[in-house]
Amino acid sequence: MAENDATSLVRRAFVVLACFSTSDRELSLAQLVARTGLPKATLHRLAGQLIAAGALERSGRNYRLGVKMFELSGAVWAQRVLRDIAMPFLQELYEQTRETVQLAMFDGDAVLYIDRIRGHNTAVLPTFPGGRMPAYCTALGKAMLAFSPAETVNGIIARGLIPLSPRTVTTPNLLIAQLRSIQRTRIAYDAEESVSGVCCVAAPVLGANGRAIAAVSVSATTPRARRLRAESVRSCATRIGQALRDHSPGA
Amino acid sequence: MAENDATSLVRRAFVVLACFSTSDRELSLAQLVARTGLPKATLHRLAGQLIAAGALERSGRNYRLGVKMFELSGAVWAQRVLRDIAMPFLQELYEQTRETVQLAMFDGDAVLYIDRIRGHNTAVLPTFPGGRMPAYCTALGKAMLAFSPAETVNGIIARGLIPLSPRTVTTPNLLIAQLRSIQRTRIAYDAEESVSGVCCVAAPVLGANGRAIAAVSVSATTPRARRLRAESVRSCATRIGQALRDHSPGA
DNA sequence: GCGACGCGTTCCGGACACCGGGACGACATG
């Protein structure tokens, strides 16, 4: 485990917290040891300190993230402002489509999900606010990649297009062609490329400089996806972009 | 500053992170020093470590919370499950009312806001997901207090009912009478008690044991508040409670 | 029942990551 190279306590603390970022609700001390490579006694003490700080909680003999981590997230300004401004538009898009609506930003090589509106009987997605997915195989990611610097795209291609589903596009030329199309149409599709059985239409939220700040998407199970209206998504994204510019002129 | 008693580095780290939990988007090193009482060199180093961990970011000479803090929040299971399950119902409530809908949990003496749906031209509230407010002067808080152990209520009263607005209820007997009424009706009101110019109707989400797990509210500016339908809010809360029980039988 | 194993908790001598006062350069102001 590369993370046991960490010598700084703060770094170690966040390595431990990050262990919970996957699908695990709770982890035992032994599991944390296995994941971080930190010595058991060290980890036990660190976990105790994280509990005292509210970052972790006990659940029986297991640990889970504490409410403090939720609370601190509200103060992450970039996400909060985007979410606040986008919410009315996302809400309208949901009403127009009756399918799951998602808002995401770009972070590293990944899509970082910011918010989501879903109704009864909408597609069950593995994504959630705070979650991440590789950019190259999600409509949201591609929508943003198409309006990102070429170095970003090239970097992602160089690091490899690992398949996430049987339909993931893994050839650089095909991805680049898709991004070219998105640059023209401002609409990105994900035809079961990230999640089998789910299709997605996304559009980039652009800043004043033409770069992607975020993206909006509508997702549906494949049989229902033919009803997804690209124009609604694109319009929503455009209006969010405008609302952001109105909120922070010069941004 | 009481927090400078902290000797554990983890504790100090979270004291620093908590400085951003208020309304400040960014803080300078000097402001962090003033707020935490930690020595400047110590703080400078700690902030650097938090940056390395992704918990803080630089913005010019200032600091702000980093994207990592948003990302970790997605893994706080209790909030995530509640939010996921409640979302379709919140969405319906928004459509019925066209006013700001909020979902909250109870944490310590405070309401912790979990999610919010708002539209164009809805009331501007100072609350946001991750934010907190005293329980005794918010409809959400009172809805939950009414279905909490008596010790909880007595503790809050003993610690003092500090006014948040000119309309905040600060006499224990009146609060208790309100809670009695809420126990009968399952509806709580906030008539400009927490925020001047804003009224709120809330209902508790009850667990199988009759205790409040969370609460739902609709807020509107005072002139529009007479249209708020208590029955819609109560029905929404009841259905969320049922959905939670279906999701985790025995909880 | 007994031994082995895995788990979490606790102890304690050692050490090194962290501490913080102080120096320094940059910038703003009178």
Add this chain to the structure above:
DNA sequence: CATGTCGTCCCGGTGTCCGGAACGCGTCGC
């Protein structure tokens, strides 16, 4: 120019942190 405030860096000192080891508990297989 002098003063004050800011953020950054240095470095000797030290106390918080480290982690191996021991321990108690529970489970499982023989």
